[in-house]
Amino acid sequence: MADVIASVGILTQIRLVAVLRWCILRNGLRRKNNRLDLIGMTFVGILSALFVFGLCFAFFAGGYNFLSEGRYGWLSLLFWAIFIFWQLFPIFAAGFGAGFEFRTLLRFPLNLTSFYIISLAYGLADFSALASVCWLASMTLGTAAAKPAVLPAMLLVATLFLLLNVTLERLVGSWLERLLSRRRTRELFFALFILSMVSLNLIEPILRRYGATLRPLAQRIVPYFSWLPPSLAGKVIASAAQAHLGGVVLGFAGLLLYAVAFSGFLWARFTKQYRGEELSETAAPTPIAPRAVPNVDDALDHLSALSPQVGAIVRKEFRYLTRNSFSFFSLIVPPMMILIFSAQLGGTRPRGTEFHVSSEMLFPGIMAYLVLILMAPAYNCFAFEGRGIQAYFMVPLRFREVFLGKNLMLLSVLAVEMALSLAMLAWRLGLPSPPVFVATLTAIVFAVVGQLSLANWSSLNFPRKLEFGQMRGQRQSGMAVLIAFGAQFLFGGVSAAILFGGRLMENRWLPAEAFTLLAAAAVGGYFASLDALSRLAEKKKEVLIEALCR
């Protein structure tokens, strides 16, 4: 018989979980690189506090004005804003969550009720929940200041709205966890997520073009939204302000119904988890017909010009690229963005805007954007190696070959992306003049090759492991991000200064000449840096292995 003489109270359990989260955060700061990240976290914390408290005033003013001016229908908008933030922010910000899986609590002697309540309490400690509670409180104060009589209804609605939101957020999180537990589903979901985020940019051009057609459809759909929780919450307050008891009761009953339904679904999900739902992927053997051994002589080596080691790394990088949905789909983004930019800003037939940008300006700008997007991962180029980083130190090669292979792959991707983007530009806007064209290409060589040495250095000094197709716990090293930002700012700034210098001096070929010199210097510097980086890799191998093998 175990020596446990009393069960642990639920408040104690909640406190223990809070302490656990704090310990995870504090212990994570023990490492030097993570302490540097603390600077970034502090900065983000200050910005977040400004964001939350700034919006507190907005919610107070909104609640006060809408009630005092009799614009009751607008109250629902405030609830909608809170609802959307509360439900969507956790999905976007999953990467900043503490590294703790809530399900691990199941190994402890908790009953289902405790597990459920602790989960809700845990959900209330999220940033989105804390911010939303602040905004709900501000709104309550605003409405009470405008019409003190609505305070009881507002307090009831705020409490119910809070319960409803935290329950729904945990429910969505739990469903997502189940959905994303399999690698293939996770990668597919992640790819769709990126594509949907990029597609948001298309909303404005679509609305501009098809707005008139879509408006009647939207007008037919919008009334159905009035039966959703934020609209119901707004209706309750509006009815209370107008002393319509029937509206208050009906709206409140609707909210209660939602809360009960969400709670029921969440209870059902947690019951499954509590009983031991298996989410892990199993490698159950399936009978597969033996493969035919490929004929070695038929296998062409398309990379025979490279050394075997560099060729092997290029081949491996290509395979990793095609199997990493995030990286792979990010390649679609630049040409898509060019389509969007050219539709909005430039072109011979710019869509609905008076602001016209010529290809002379847009071409360098878009190429700079391409470099910005595609160079960023190079600053943590070992992120997806995981334990495989050890392979580089076990095989007989100098680390310069690893960098050569990785950088060559990056340059190939850049070249393909630039060719695609160039084709897109030529179709949408036409090509720029030869001086601008040559200046931009040489500027790209200067900026990209110049950054490679810095990016390689950053990858060795500030490695951070990232998982394929995973959102939770994915965070770049703060220092790597700072270095990338600084380098991009420096190279972008120098390039912009030279381009504008050429315009000021009215010498159209001057930027091309200057960039050619700089590009030659950058290429020389890059090759000169490789041996030093090889030596650095040898010194930093323990840091790399420790960071990536976790």
Place this chain on the structure above:
Amino acid sequence: MPEFAIRTQKLSRRFGNLTAVDGMDLEVAAGQFLGFLGPNGAGKSTTIKMLTGLLAPTSGSMELLGLDFVANPVEVKRQIGVVPEGMGLLERLTGAEYLQFVGRMCGLDRATTQRRANELLDFMQLADRPKTLIADYSHGMQKKLALAAAVIHGPRILFLDEPFEGVDALAAGALKALLGRMTERGTTIFLTSHVLEIVERLCSHVAIIHKGRLVAQGSLEELRAGISGEAGSKTTLEEVFLSIVGQDGAQRPHLEELSWLM
């Protein structure tokens, strides 16, 4: 051919105030199958990481096949194969792709790499899942693949850090068969394991590290004789091991302190 496949002199590694390996003088003759034993935290993994180039020593020297490792890392790595702790696999490749990657990195030509990769996959019974990523392999399959990768270039020394940990009897059989072939071929094998029965069955020689210091080294017979005082003793390796590392009273469990468990 050098007399010793591995020779270290005063090899040490410190992590801050902790000395994980303390002045180790180790000699492993060419062709030996050495079991490297020690309690948890004794310094086994640190030693194997230093000997394979994954960790730099704080002081001392290491010679592998007569070559100074620090001065000739690339040359030494051509001659050794490693199954490191955690296996070091690139999990987003398939088994065949990974073997081809390692083979090419070790300098084998493309045709040889492909032929050996196919043979190894067949031998390890991994050939029936050509499109499965390593990330989706079971633990045993990953161990077998890690061993296949370690031997694809025909190394003269093979380092194995806990190769049988988490491996079922079937997979272990394949691993042992491969190791048997390697020893017949004259490869020096340096193996760490907590499973003393495996070491006793496979290894011809044993070295024991305790608190970072090499406390015993020799053939199994020599170690047994050293403990029992007579040649041809039937003392088990476990008894040898416990008598050497358990001499320090602090290592013995004081069960009386856990009286509440009785």
